[in-house]
Amino acid sequence: MKHILSIIAASFILAASVHAQQEDSWQKWGPTEGLDAGGFIVRAGYVIGGTTPLPLPAEVRKINGFSPRGGVSLGIDGYRMFCKRWGISLGAHFFWEGFHTNADVKNYYVWLEQEGEITKGYFTGTNVTNTEMWGVTIPLLATLRMSPRWNVSVGPYMSCYFKQTFDGEVYDNDEGIGYLREDKPTGTKILMTRENPTPYPEDFADNMLPLNVGLEFCFDWKAMRHMNVFGKLDWGMTDIWRAEFEAITFRMYPIYATVGVAYRY
Amino acid sequence: MNKKVFLLVVPSILLASCIKKEPENTECDIEAVSLHLDRPTDYFYHDYDTLQMVISTENEIVFTIRSYADIQSVPTTLRITEGATIYIMSEDGAYVPFLSGSSVDFSGEKEHKFRVVSQDKVWIRDYTITVVHDKPSEGNMSIDFESYHLDASGKYYIWDAPEVFTDGEWKNGNPGFKISKSSAKPMEYPSTPVAGGGPDGSDCIKLETCDTGPFGKMVNMRLASGSLFNGVFDVGNALKDALKATQFGSPFVHKPVTMRAWLRFEPGSVYQDRDANPIEGVIDEPDMYFTLYRNEDEQGNKVQVDGNDVLTNPYIIGKGRLPHHYNADGSDQLSGNPIHGVTNEWQEFTIHMQYTTEPDPEILANKGYSLVISFASSWQGAYFKGAIGSKLLIDNVQIFCE
Numbered sequence: 001m002k003h004i005l006s007i008i009a010a011s012f013i014l015a016a017s018v019h020a021q022q023e024d025s026w027q028k029w030g031p032t033e034g035l036d037a038g039g040f041i042v043r044a045g046y047v048i049g050g051t052t053p054l055p056l057p058a059e060v061r062k063i064n065g066f067s068p069r070g071g072v073s074l075g076i077d078g079y080r081m082f083c084k085r086w087g088i089s090l091g092a093h094f095f096w097e098g099f100h101t102n103a104d105v106k107n108y109y110v111w112l113e114q115e116g117e118i119t120k121g122y123f124t125g126t127n128v129t130n131t132e133m134w135g136v137t138i139p140l141l142a143t144l145r146m147s148p149r150w151n152v153s154v155g156p157y158m159s160c161y162f163k164q165t166f167d168g169e170v171y172d173n174d175e176g177i178g179y180l181r182e183d184k185p186t187g188t189k190i191l192m193t194r195e196n197p198t199p200y201p202e203d204f205a206d207n208m209l210p211l212n213v214g215l216e217f218c219f220d221w222k223a224m225r226h227m228n229v230f231g232k233l234d235w236g237m238t239d240i241w242r243a244e245f246e247a248i249t250f251r252m253y254p255i256y257a258t259v260g261v262a263y264r265y
Numbered sequence: 266m267n268k269k270v271f272l273l274v275v276p277s278i279l280l281a282s283c284i285k286k287e288p289e290n291t292e293c294d295i296e297a298v299s300l301h302l303d304r305p306t307d308y309f310y311h312d313y314d315t316l317q318m319v320i321s322t323e324n325e326i327v328f329t330i331r332s333y334a335d336i337q338s339v340p341t342t343l344r345i346t347e348g349a350t351i352y353i354m355s356e357d358g359a360y361v362p363f364l365s366g367s368s369v370d371f372s373g374e375k376e377h378k379f380r381v382v383s384q385d386k387v388w389i390r391d392y393t394i395t396v397v398h399d400k401p402s403e404g405n406m407s408i409d410f411e412s413y414h415l416d417a418s419g420k421y422y423i424w425d426a427p428e429v430f431t432d433g434e435w436k437n438g439n440p441g442f443k444i445s446k447s448s449a450k451p452m453e454y455p456s457t458p459v460a461g462g463g464p465d466g467s468d469c470i471k472l473e474t475c476d477t478g479p480f481g482k483m484v485n486m487r488l489a490s491g492s493l494f495n496g497v498f499d500v501g502n503a504l505k506d507a508l509k510a511t512q513f514g515s516p517f518v519h520k521p522v523t524m525r526a527w528l529r530f531e532p533g534s535v536y537q538d539r540d541a542n543p544i545e546g547v548i549d550e551p552d553m554y555f556t557l558y559r560n561e562d563e564q565g566n567k568v569q570v571d572g573n574d575v576l577t578n579p580y581i582i583g584k585g586r587l588p589h590h591y592n593a594d595g596s597d598q599l600s601g602n603p604i605h606g607v608t609n610e611w612q613e614f615t616i617h618m619q620y621t622t623e624p625d626p627e628i629l630a631n632k633g634y635s636l637v638i639s640f641a642s643s644w645q646g647a648y649f650k651g652a653i654g655s656k657l658l659i660d661n662v663q664i665f666c667e
Contacts, residue, residue, distance in 0.1 A: 058285040107291055114479035118447050122291070179501070181321075182444070185291035185388050189321035190444060191505040198484055198504065 025148040029222045031081055038080035041089075041220075043230065045073040045260025047097040051131055051240055053250040062104040064174075069098035069132050073258045079143060087143040089153060097256050098132030098165075104173045107185065111246045114201050122185055125178030125192060129168040131205075133254070135161035137234060139216040151220040157234060159212045159254075166205040171197035207245040212236045212254060220262065228262040289385035290348045295319050295392050297344040298326055300371075308334040310399075310516065310632040311560070313567040319392075320499050322440070328371075328396045336396055338368040348384030353377060371396035402429045404519030404666030410470040410659070413458050418443070421454045424470065430495040431515045437472075437492045441503035441510065445480040445489075455491035455642070462658060464527050464611035469660035472642035474533055474549070474651045487541050488653055490646020494639040508572030508647060514635030516560060519666035520624050521636055524555045524585060525615045526662040530607040530642075533652030536599070546601040549652035552641040554586035555618060555664070559628070560635040572647045575637060582634070583620035589644065597645065607657075638664070 031037035048068045053060075075093030082088075105127050111120040141155035171194040172178025178192040192198050218232035236254040299316040302308055308330045309315060319326060330336055343365045345351050352360035353369070360380050369377055371394075379392045412425040421439035437456040442449065451457070455475045463469035472491025481487050484504055495515050502510040528551065536547040559580040560568050570578045576586070587605045590598040607614070624634055640659055643651025 056283040056285065058288045060284065061287060062284065107288060112480075114483070116448050117445070117478050117480055119444065119480060181292065185383065186293065186390050187321075188440075188444075189294075189501050190503065191501050193505045196484065196505060201479070201483065 026084060026145075028225075029148040030084075030145075035084045036081050038078065038087075040265045041077045041079065041091075041228065041262045042265075043073070043075045043077065043091075043093065043228075043258075043260055043262040045230070045232075045258035047071045047073045047095055047256050047258045048099075049097065049234075049254070049256030050099045050101065051236075051252050051254045053252050054255075057250050059105050059108040060103050061106050063101065064104060064126070065100070065102040067100045069100055069130065070096035070134075071098075072096045073260065075137075077139075077141075081143070081145070085145045087145075088155075089139075089141050089143055091137075091139050091141075093137045093139070093258075094135070095137060095159075095256075095258075096132070096134050097254075098130070100128070100130045102126060102128050109249050110170075110180070111249075112201055113247070114203075119180075119182075121180045121182040121187055121190075123170055123180045123192075125170055126173045126194075127168065127170050128197075129166070131164070131166045133161050133165075134163045135159050137216075139218075139234075141216060141218060149222040151218075151222075153216070153218040153220070155216060157214055157216045159214075159234070159236075161208070161210050161212075164205045164208045164210075166208060167200050167202075169197040169199040204247070207242050207247070208240050209238070209242055211238075212240060213238050214254075222264070223261075226264050228264055229260075230262050231257065231259045233257045289383075290346055291383050291385050291388055292346040293349045293381040293383040293388050293390045294321060294346050295326070295343055295351075295379065295381060295390075296346070298394060299342045300328065300396075301340040301342065301366075307331075308336055311567065312565050313561070320497070321501055324390065324392045326392060326394045328394075329399050330396055332399045332401065334398070336371050338370045338372075339396075340366055341369045341394070342366050343379070345381050346383065350382050352380045352382070354380070369394070374398065400428065402427075402518060404521070404664075406662075406664040408662040408664075409463075409467060410458065411468050413468075413470075415451060416440075419451070420449070421451055422456065422458055424458075424493075426495060429515060429517060431497055435493055436496055436498040436511075437494070438489050438498065438503075438511075440498060440500040441507070442475065442477065442489050444500070444503060445477040445484075445486070446475075455489045456493060459658065463660035464529075465661070467660070469527075469658050472551075472640060472657045472659070474643045474646060474653055474655040476653050482541075485539065486649050487539070488537070488643075488646070488649055488651055490651050490655075491642035491657060492640065492646065493659065494637065496637070507649075511572045511575075511647070513570050513572075513575045513637040513639060514556075514558060514560070516632035517557070517634060517636035518630055518632055520629060521555060521557060521583075521664050521666050522618050523615060523665040524553075524618075524638070524663070525613060525665075526553060526640075527611055527613050527660045528553065528607045529609060529611045529656075529658040530605075531609045531656045533654030533656075536652045537650065539649045544599070547599045548601055548603055549642075549655040550589065550599075550603045550605055550644040551607055551655070551657040552587060552639070552644045552646075553614070553616065553659075554584060554637075554639055555616070556581050556584040556637045557618065557620075557624065557634050558582065558637070559633060561633055570635075570637065575639065582622040582624060583618040585616040585618045587614065587616060599645070611658075611660075613661075636664075638662070 073095040077091035079089035137159045139157035141153035143153040182188040214236040239251040353363040424435040426435045497512040532549040642657040
């Protein structure tokens, strides 16, 4: 019995000291000015992701290849903690992001207009798409300090694009199948091959919206006193195409993740 | 590091796992028809005539047999779009399922109606299949381009040709032009009729080298030479392999020796290469030729000349062409001083077929040779070179046979 009491006493002492240590670490890993102070975080990261319809339409049969393009994000966040656990942040992240994909499609409706000339119909074969975007994302996030060293932030963001490119081409797939049925599935069958691929019109990107709104999720881990390792996901909630653009019949959303390091003031 | 790998892997998994169930096919084509006969050449001129590949714009399938052949029920195989179903119209006018390979009674040139329904049951296409007897043809021909009409879509003109020519129609690149320039009116196509424009005040035909617009530029086919020929224009190949889209010639049972035509030509102002670079000092030239080629090889396979080899195929036994400058190696030489002599005034031109091999009368009588007649408003138009605006007017074409 005496033995048990001493164990309980010992564990109380231990718990108290751990608690004291934790208090110390909340201080140690928190804002330098105090637990409810603010500061800045300068972030540099690698961006990877894609712009995609969600869910993928049934016309997309197979993804043959995917590779990121660009992939640079540089930004700064100003943050303010209201108490030990809660705070907000507002930032500006400059990015250059994009991707290349190669997908097999079946009966994929295309509608192309150039200088008043219209080509439309159903394409079966391989569709290659490349897109790159340069811009700035302004996230406004609520931050929860889950532990002394872990922060989770969630909130809306708005991206403004300075420049966007969207190009690609269509040709036959690995089985040699590549054709457009003009107007409708019973229309003229026009064969297409990789020897003479049909590119997207040059001005395709002109139909992209300059703004996108979505949700950002950000995870920070304080690796060193002033250094964070972070991962964040920008999930676009608005279509990248202008509403009147008919060449692509489904909505497409930019979904890009960033991993990187940050310097914390 | 793990996190990075994770972030790389997640999107791929997300995408891959999102592939939906494959939608059902929407197409409903007859792609090929073959008739099964024990001795095909008792009925047809060639073994290969029992098989017809059907191009996507075609829905009237006609087999031609010897004038004396008596055809009855023939097992008929139809190759159709995967998943589609095929029906044949029965005596009482109802469509009943057709089992490919079943016998069809083609006696008396009876026209059979077929209907193909797509796998998703939304789309249908109707076809007719007929076996007709060959009609005797006179060798000499006079062609005046008086008979023409708009195509089914109402977009461009089609000219009736002598019956011995494939489908009884002249062919040209108009269906290809329609793909690139959907907004063009019928009179803005490369091949158009000119009412009362002939040398005798009758209608004639005008071939004009036209700009193919933004789509033509996109696929680097920036101009379309006006063209006129006999054979098949397979519009499906117009983008994939444009030279292959023009399949020249129709079987012919006479020995052609001379071709005459009234021509008028006005070159466009700037000659350009395929990439639209202007070429200084070159004047565009019109083209006119006729050739005769053996349409079956030693193994009995079909020989079909197209834009790649219409003047060079080794099975060609005779040809005649408008005068032109050639390089020492026989290749074309474009110059600022063409020698064809065609001007902006109507003139009659005569060219003679130069035979390298005399046609065999037996083979000739069995449709073993095909005759090609071809005109173009730009000599190198098949290679998308020429001067936009070059115009060749043609009337009163005559073919003389021995």
